[in-house]
Structures are given as C-alpha cells and as structure tokens.
Amino acid sequence: xxxxxxxxxxxxxxxxxxxxxxxxxxxxxxxxxxxxxxxxxxxxxxxxxxxxxxxxxxxxxxxxxxxxxxxxxxxxxxxxxxxxxxxxxxxxxxxxxxxxxxxxxxxxxxxxxxxxxxxxxxxxxxxxxxxxxxxxxxxxxxxxxxxxxxxxxxxxxxxxxxxxxxxxxxxxxxxxxxxxxxxxxxxxxxxxxxxxxxxxxxxxxxxxxxxxxxxxxxxxxxxxxxxxxxxxxxxxxxxxxxxxxxxxxxxxxxxxxxxxxxxxxxx
Numbered sequence: 001x002x003x004x005x006x007x008x009x010x011x012x013x014x015x016x017x018x019x020x021x022x023x024x025x026x027x028x029x030x031x032x033x034x035x036x037x038x039x040x041x042x043x044x045x046x047x048x049x050x051x052x053x054x055x056x057x058x059x060x061x062x063x064x065x066x067x068x069x070x071x072x073x074x075x076x077x078x079x080x081x082x083x084x085x086x087x088x089x090x091x092x093x094x095x096x097x098x099x100x101x102x103x104x105x106x107x108x109x110x111x112x113x114x115x116x117x118x119x120x121x122x123x124x125x126x127x128x129x130x131x132x133x134x135x136x137x138x139x140x141x142x143x144x145x146x147x148x149x150x151x152x153x154x155x156x157x158x159x160x161x162x163x164x165x166x167x168x169x170x171x172x173x174x175x176x177x178x179x180x181x182x183x184x185x186x187x188x189x190x191x192x193x194x195x196x197x198x199x200x201x202x203x204x205x206x207x208x209x210x211x212x213x214x215x216x217x218x219x220x221x222x223x224x225x226x227x228x229x230x231x232x233x234x235x236x237x238x239x240x241x242x243x244x245x246x247x248x249x250x251x252x253x254x255x256x257x258x259x260x261x262x263x264x265x266x267x
Contacts, residue, residue: 001218001242002183004250009187009214011256012080013207019076019086024195024204027069031205034062052118060110066205067106071098073206074157077213083252101156104163109149116142147181148174150188153209154216177219184215221245 013020041058044051072094076086115138123135148170155166155173174181188211194203222240226232 001246002180004246005215005218006187007256008218008249008253009211011253012210012214013203016080016086016210019088020204020206020210021201022088023073023091023206024200024202027066027205028195028200030069031062031066034058034065038062056110056114056117059113060107062106063110063113064103064106067104067109068095068098068102070205070209071102071105071153071156073209074098074153074213077154077206077210078157078217080210081214081217101163101166105149105152108167112142112145144171144174147185150181150184150212151216154213157213158216158220173216173219180215180219184212187211187215218246218249 038055038058041054042051044054046054072091075094076090079090080086119138120135120142123131123138126132126135151170151173152166155161155169159166159169161169188208191203191208191211195201195205195207221242222245225240225245226237229236
C-alpha cells in the first residue's frame, strides 16, 4: 500500500503542480516573516529570562499563523486525494474558518517546541541518571508528537472533528500504525529536502499537507474494513487485504507510467 501511496502522491503533485507551487510560495513567504520575527525576538537586548519569554511568544504567534495557513489548504488537499480538482479560491475562502482549529494546533505545536527548547538542554546539562531518564522521556514525546501530528489536519478535513478529538485520534492512529507513520515521516523528510533545495517552490507546505491527507485517506480503508468485519480476531485484523481495499483507487489512478508524466501525449 505504501508504494501505491508514493505513486498516487507523485501523480497528484504533478497534476496539481501550479496550484501547489503558488501555495508553497505563499506559505513559505509567510513562514519567512514568522521566522524573522522569531530571530528578532531571540536578539532583543533584554535580560535572558525576558528574552526567552519574547522568543516563546514569537514562536507561539508564528506557529498559530502557520497553523491557520496550513489548515486553509485542508479541503483542497482532500479534493485532490479524492480525484477531484483543487482551486485557489477554496484556499483563501477557508482561511477564516480555519482560524480556530489552526490557531489551537499552532499553540499545541508551539508548546511542544517550547518544551523541547527548554527541557532538553536543561536535562542534558544535569549529568545525572534521573536527568537522563527525563531527557529520554521528553525526546521521545517530541518525536512521537511530531509524527502523530501528521494525521491531525487530515482527520479534521475528513472527519470534521474538533481539536481534542483530532489530537486524540492522531496519537491513536500513530500507535496503531507506527511503521507506516515512520514511513510517512520519511516521505515528508524527502518533501522538506526538496523544498529546501528548490527554495520552497516544490514540495513545500501545501505538498506536505497533500501527502499527509493522501496517507490518512488510504489508511482509513483499514478501519472501514474493521467496521464491516466486526468479528475479526486480533491475528486476522493484522492481515489487511490492501490490494482489495485500494483496487478502486488503482483503477481511478490508472497505470501512470513514469514516462507519461513527461510525455503525456504518448499514453
């Protein structure tokens, strides 16, 4: 199934390249402004304690703004994942409705970042076994949270749940699909690497949103299968018939050979 995710995601990125490039550039520009604000806050000529508060406040505000901008693309990402067309007008129309959940998501992400910035250096400097245990706990909490939050926006877009339910389900899906989630994380690391190399033009924030949405949409087939087969044993639940579950998606996507992306008229 993961191989199909990569193929479908690449095809959808290619088919909606202009849309994604425009939004990637817009979001990267906004992110650059937020990053500049964070750097200015870190350089404010005030006592260290007050400077740290300014830095954390700038991180929180930046994460809130970026959260709203990410969430505004949620509906478009779902439309693309569902083999429908995306429109830039949907994005700008969804900015206002995304403020509440996007800002809450940004605040939670800022909290995680703040915990990492403050706790990890502190516990690392303790030089004790207890400090090492706490350092390990914080480290893995941050890693698990970052991986789990890949599902947050897709859950909101697909299920229309509130903040708490989206957050709870994100962790549940992570622990139930750990290897798949790590694979998705690696795929998004590739997206980030391409974004850095292309200065945000390719595989930027809008592309990452699409990748996470495609992954969540396909993964939900497993839970739909559980619902129509309630009597499955624990062992049977592990043997998910992915080929059958994604057969219709494969048919809708078509063969899409690699040369067809460059020479579509040859298909």
